[in-house]
Amino acid sequence: MFQTFNINHVGFLLQCASWTVVLSVIALIGGGLGGVAIALMRLSRFAWLRWIAQAYIYVIQGTPLLVILFIAYFGIANLGYDLPAIYAAGIGFALYGSAFLGEIWRGAIQSISKGQWEAAFVLALGWRHTMTDIIVPQALRVAIPPTVGFTVQVVKNTALASIVGFVELTRAGQIVSSATFQPLQVYLTVAAIYFVICSVLSYTSRRLERRLQLTTN
Amino acid sequence: MGYLDFSGTFARSDLFVHGVLLTLALSVAALVLGMCVGVIGALMRLSGSKVMSSIAAAYVEIIRNTPFLVQIYIVYFGLPSVGIRISEMTAAILSLTLYAGAYVTEIVRAGIQTIGKGQREAARTLGMSPYLTFRYVVLVPAISAIFPALTSQFVLIMLASSVVSVISVPELTGVANDIQGLTFRSLEAYLVVAALYLALTAAFKGAFAAFDRILFSFRYAGR
DSSP states (O other), rough: OOOOOHHHHHHHHHHHHHHHHHHHHHHHHHHHHHHHHHHHHTTTEEEEEEHHHHHHHHHHHOOOHHHEEEEEEEEHHHHHHHOOHHHHHHHHHHHHHHHHHHHHHHHHTTTHHHHHHHHHHHOOOOOHHHIIIIHHHHHHHHHHHHHHHHHHHHHHHHHGGGTOOOOOOHHHHHHHHHSSSHHHHHHHHHHHHHHHHHHHHHHHHHHHHHHHHHHOO | OOOOOOHHHHHHHHHHHHHHHHHHHHHHHHHHHHHHHHHHHHHHTTTSSSSHHHHHHHHHHHHTTOOOOHHHHHIIHHHHHHTTTOOHHHHHHHHHHHHHHHHHHHHHHHHHHSSSSHHHHHHHHTTHHHHHHIIIIIIIIHHHHHHHHHHHHHHHHHHHHGGGGTOOOSHHHHHHHHHHHSOOOOOHHHHHHHHHHHHHHHHHHHHHHHHHHHGGGGGGGOO
C-alpha cells in the first residue's frame, strides 16, 4: 500500500522546487520595488517620510515572517477575496523583502561619499541625474554582494509559505513524506536541494564581495 | 467583510500571556545552549586541526544554507523514524539550539579573530595558563566585541522560534493558531501576536542596550 521513496519522488520534489524559485523571484521583484521606495524615503528631505519608512522597517523586522504571512493570508480573506495561496505568500514576501532590501540599499547609497553629491551639485546636475548617473552606479558595487546574500534568506524562508498552503519544495516534502512514511530520507533530500540552491548563492555573494572590493581600491 | 472584531481575541488574553512566556523560555534556552555550541564550534574552527575545523565549517554551512522549517521536520519527524523518540518541546529546543549554534559559531569566530596574536603571546609570556589566557584575554574582550552582533542574533532567534508552532508547541504563534480555532477571528489573533512580538523585540533591544553600557562600561569610559 505504501510506496517507498524512489527516483520519481525526487523528480516531484525537483519539480516543486521550481515553485520555490518562482516565489523567490516574486519576493525579490516585489521586495525590490518596495525596497527602492523605502530606501528613497529613508533618505528623503522630509522628516515624516523618513519616519514612515523607519516605522515600517521596525515593524517588519520586529515581527516573525511566519506571522506576516498569516496576516497577509487572513487579511486577504478578511477583505472578502478568495485567492490562491501564492497571492498571500507573494504579498507577505514583498512586504518582508522591501524592509530588508530598503535597508541594504539605503546603506549602499549612504556609503558613497558626500563629495560626490557636492560635485554633482556644483556641476548643476539635478537630483534625478545625480542619482542615476553618479550615485547609483557606485552604490551598486556596494549593494550587490549583500543583496545576493539576502536572496539566500529569501530562498530559505519561502519554506514558510508551505504553512499557508503554497505547494513549493517543503510542502512537496510533506506530501511525499506522508505517502512513503520515510520522513528522514524525504526531508534530508529536501534539505539537500535547498542546500545546493543556497550554497551556490552564498558562494556567489562571497565571490562578488571579494571581486567588487578589489576593483574599488 | 473587512471589519475587525477583537472582543473574542482579547477575552483569551491568558493564553497570550502563556504564549509570551513560552516564547521567552524557548529563546533564552536557545541562546544559552546555542552559545555553548557556538563557543565549541568557534574553537573547533580555529583549533588548527583540519578535521575539527572542517566538521565545524560543514555544520555551519549546512545549517545556514537550509530552511529552519526543514531542520525542524528532520529533527521532529526524521529522528523518530530511526528510533529516536523525542517530545515536541525537546525537538523545538534541539532544532533551535542547532540553528542558533551555527550563527553563534560564526559570530564568536569573528570575535576571537579580532584579538591579535600578540595579546595571547603577551599573556602566555606573563605566565598565564592557556585556560586563563583564553578566558580573560580572548573570551571576555571577544564577547564585548561581538555583543551587538550577538544580541541582534538573539532577536532573530526569538522571531525564528515562531516556526516551532508547526510542531504544535504552544508558544506565541501557536497560541494564535489555537485562538483562531476558538474565536474564528484569525486575522485579529495574528495581529495581536504581531504586536506582542514587536513589543518583545523593542523590550529586548532596550534591555540589551542597557546591558551593553553596564557590562562593557570600559568601552564608554572617557566619553
